[in-house]
Amino acid sequence: MTSPRQQKWRQAIADTFIQKMPFNQLLGIELVDYSATGVSLKLAMREELIGNPVHGILHGGVTATILDVAGGMTAAAAAVQRMEHLSSKELSQRLSKTGTIDLRIDYLRPGVGELFFASAEVIRSGNKVTVTRMELHNQAGTHIAFGTGTYLVG
Template structure:
């Protein structure tokens, strides 16, 4: 198979993103993807299954961590793909990208997860030969910063 164009790669990433069962369960949808800037964001709506504190109607902390980890990981995938460049053939790139996994993640819960709609964005702090470090933020529909995260991914 030949190397995909940037747009074809974006379509591939979106397809993989949509295939993750837990991503579908949470309702995460790819929102924005800037291949050149290595940024990605996803959005989801509040639904009863995602509430952790039903007295105050706020998101479960695990849902917040899942959104951060997922967006950080897919952002890392884009950065890793670009880092590998032309030195590695397409099949080997795919194998490495499919093995991408979280090595470490820190989540800071800054405000209760109140809102009807949430956007999680990711950017890259550093890309190495085997590790990528991503920075993530989760905002609600009032543009309040709910949580931040920093994660390291192995590829």
């Protein structure tokens, strides 16, 4: 069960990733859903995000970025759930150290679509490291890419 404190921390994490990271704002990443077990993000296709001008497909770097954001947010939510007993100051200090250790992206199909949805879930959450699995689909449900991310979370 999610406590009000966990919800407050998840909201702060979401604000950081979605509202305070200029690159994520530049891409136009939007939050759809965020819980203790995962996240769902949305990205609308725009001309500036095209990686292949002949076919008009989503740039691979944009794909990797939205999957990394989904993985990082999910890792942070798992850390909040695991470290809820810490003081707000200590939890804030630990979360401020959150970062990507390793990121693997498998591109399954060209990024064709008008809307893209990224989701992530925890594979394993430890004291210092969390591993997540992420997926990217277009508005028709076509699986575009998946990834595995390893994150330092404290």
